[in-house]
Every structure is written in structure tokens, then in C-alpha cells.
Amino acid sequence: MAVGGQQVNGVQIAGTVTPAFAEILTPEALRFVAGLNRAFAARRDALLRQRVLRQAELDTGKKPDFLPETKHIRDSSWTIAPIPSDLKDRRVEITGPAGDRKMVINALNSGAKAFMADLEDANSPTWVNTIQGQINLRDAVNRTIRYVSPEGKTYALKEQVATLIVRPRGWHLDEKHLLIDGKAASGSLVDFGLYFFHNAKTLIANGSGPYFYLPKLESHLEARLWNDVFVWAQDQLGIPRGTIKATVLIETILAAFEMDEIIWELRDHMAGLNCGRWDYIFSYIKKFRRDPDVILPDRSVVTMTVPFMRAYSLLTIKTCHKRNAHAMGGMAAHIPVKHDPAANEEALKQVRADKLREVRDGHDGTWVAHPGLVPVAMDVFNQHMPAPNQVENKREDVHVTAAELLAVPKGPITETGLRTNIHVAIRYIAAWLNGTGAVPIFNLMEDAATAEISRAQVWQWIRHPKGILEDGRKVTAALTEQIRDEELEKIREAIGREAYEAGRFEQAARLFTELVLADEFVEFLTIPGYEILE
């Protein structure tokens, strides 16, 4: 990879810089991002090392619990700083990859209250997607964003648009195309830094603000790091502290034990927590991968109503409302089904049921993956949540124990479940390697989080003595490889040889095989994936 000339002391760009990209990668913006990295990269690295130590502890059989040293935070009475008016009613939020210009416009126009523009689960972090994502966001903030489709249809913003919230990459991901003092920058700090630098002042002038979703946190110390990043960034640009507002995804099993502490660390910048259900399931498999008592059934039966997921969602609501923060629900994976009215009605029914459970439990809003689902979710929340939110519903009746958060779900492991996991993981990885981070597969939305569940289950089922199919067959490496080859053949037959060759399925299958056969569990599929991503 060619390394570009130094525009800014100590900063090298190892990716293409078109004239449009240069408007984002200005010397001032690069100095800002370099400053962020110099100030915080060492702490980020130390926290990532902490994750490894914590895993080693879990591998010995030590169960997570609420922290004794922060009991005073959980037990004392305090609330977060006031929430800005355009984040008070978040009943329906749509999500989508920031790098897809048409989708950004469609999402902002969708009628949802907010749009989470994603640089994480739904975005394949190619250099082009990363910087095009920043261009799209800048143009959205300036309200100049336009798109003309290959068919000639023009897209532009309506008068009334959703509030923009941006999700930068998690702490584990690097940005290899930006080297700061010779080292790859933190993906989180690049995404946050470029967006904040270019847009914070315009957002504030427009009556909104720099709002973020923070993904994949594993502890309150990681939240403290984000808070310090926010303070530093606001001070640098002369923006009052507390202007940034963040919603933290509770999407790791360890974070579920530190919700109060996470809110506390970010109390001046806090908007709420969100139940990132898909990464949460992935994290549960990953963290307890060496625990002989933990094995999950087919992905399709690990729903929000199984006891450990229900406990987590109710605890999120109670914890948020105690602190006047919003408790956002999560993403139902069903999306509208084209050309099959009965299947479409069934998908909408599933989404409706999911949203109904969320609003009745006390969630203040929810996520949808597709504009066609905005009215469905909106109807449910409008019917059951007359006020802008329900933070006054304190849910003091809810009492969730550590054992309930950890309860292992029961259910069968089937050949269909194994086959679907293998098929979905390979197709998703192939799309991701080709630059698309969210795809419809079998009428479900698949992104990095859902694909992680699929490959993690296969890894676990191969190794776990109880990784046995309903029909009595043990899940083995040989069976996995046999099904992998059968599924690859099905994909080839379905899409034709040419599309198959262009689709990187063989490369995806190789990565998938490495992931599921590796003795050591690979923390995120996107880490080895990123080594071969452009």
C-alpha cells in the first residue's frame, strides 16, 4: 500500500486522497485527529489489554458480578445532565451505513425521530466507505446532500429530517490508512474526530448537537475514556463541555454489570443506553467460550424473551430511568419481504410484537433497519407511549440478579441452525470484503454483529461436548467443512458463476474456516477481515 506524503507532522495517509477526500482530510482535521490519538491511544491500548486479562479470568470459571468497589455509585442518588430537546423523543430510530449516500438521505427522510449513521456493525470499514461516510455526514449536516441514482432518480433532504446520531467504530478497531507517528490510528478516534471536527459547530448553530452512539464497551473505564475524549475535543474547539451527548450500547455481557457506572462516567454527556441485542448474544458466547456449562441453542431461538435477554433488557430500563436517561430498545432483524405478501405480513407481525414488548416494558424508543418498518414501530410507540418518553416509569418492581443475567438459554441445536450459521457467515463476510456491511439474507438484516453470532456458534459447537445436533450427530470440523462446501455450491448455483467469482465467496469461506477451526477464539471477525480489506 502506498503511503502518501506527510501533510501534517507525524501523520501519513496510506490511502487514496481524491479532491473530495481532501476536503475531509484537511491539515487542520488531521492535526485534530492526531492530537486525539496522541492523547488517548496509550489508554485505549491499555484498556484493550485489560480485556485480555479479564478473559483469562473468565476462562478460569470466574463469573462476572456487580463490582463491589463501585457499590456507592449504584446505591447513591444522582441523575444525568439534562437531555437536549431534539433527543427527548426518540421513539423510533432508523439505522444504516454512513457510507451509503442514498441510504443516508432515505434514513433522514424516513419519518423516524433519529437516524443512527453507522460506522460500526453496518459499515464495512474500507477507506472509501470511511471517508465517503464522513463526506455524507458533512453534507447531511449542511443539508446539501444529494444523490442521483443510476436510473436518474434524484434524492435530496425533505424539510423535516431525523436527528442525526453517529456511531464510530469500537475501541478494538484500527484505521490502517491513517498512521500517526508510524502507528495505525484508532478507528474510534478517527471516526469521532473527523465528524466532530467538521460538524460540531454547524450542528450547534442548527439547534442540534454532536450526538454519538458508543459501541461494544466492556467496562465503565472504557466509558471514562470516551468521556475524557469528549472533554478534550470540546476544549480544543472551544465548545462548552457537556454539549456532546452519547448513547452507550449495552451489547457486551460485562457492560451489563456496569450500567450505572457507565452512566456515571458519562453523566455530563449521557443521553441513554441501548440494548444492542445481537452483539450482546455474541459477547455471551465469546466470554463464556471455555465454560462447560454454557452452550447456546440455534440462533433463531435465542430471542429477547429468553430469560437472560429479558433480564438484561429490564435492567437496562430500570437503570436508565433511575438516572433520567433514555433506555432504547434494539433491532428486530426482520425486514420487509418483497414479492411475498404473506411472508411480508409475518415479518411485520414479528417486528410489531418485538416493539410492543419493548414499549410495554418501558423502553423509550426502538430501532428499525428499514424505512418500511418506521410506521410499524411508530404506531406501536404512539399507541403505548403518549409522552415523548417514559423515563418517569421507574420500574422499581424490577429486580435483576447476576444469576438471571447469566442464565443459560435452553433449546435444540439443529442441522438447519448449523447450516444457516455457515451460510450466513460466509455470505456476510463475502459482502463485507466487497465493501457492504449490511445485507439481507433469508429476509433478515445481517450485519457484523449477527454474523459474529453465526461464526461464534459454529466455533463453540465444534468444541463443546454438548455441541450435538438434535439427530445425535456431533458438530465437528469435518461436518462443518462438508456443509461449508455444500452451501458454497448452493450459492454458486443460485447466483451464477460470474457473480460467484466476483463475490469473494471463496475468500470469505477461507476466513470463515480459519475462524471456526482456530484453537484460540478470534475476538472479532473484523480484525483478521480488516487485514485483507481495502
Ligand SMILES: CC(=O)SCCNC(=O)CCNC(=O)[C@H](O)C(C)(C)COP(=O)(O)OP(=O)(O)OC[C@H]1O[C@@H](n2cnc3c(N)ncnc32)[C@H](O)[C@@H]1OP(=O)(O)O
Ligand atoms: C446489530 C445492529 O447493529 S443493527 C444496526 C446496524 N444495521 C443496519 O443499520 C442495517 C440497516 N439496514 C440496511 O442496511 C438495509 O435495510 C438492508 C441491507 C438490510 C436491506 O437493504 P436493501 O436490500 O437495499 O433494501 P430494499 O431493497 O428493501 O430497500 C428499499 C429502499 O429502502 C431504502 N433503505 C433500506 N434500508 C434502509 C435504511 N436502513 N436506511 C435508509 N434507507 C433504507 C433503500 O435505499 C431503498 O431505497 P430506494 O427505494 O430509494 O431505492
Ligand SMILES: O=CC(=O)O
Ligand atoms: O448494535 C447493535 C447490536 O444489536 O449489536
Ligand SMILES: [Mg+2]
Ligand atoms: Mg452491535
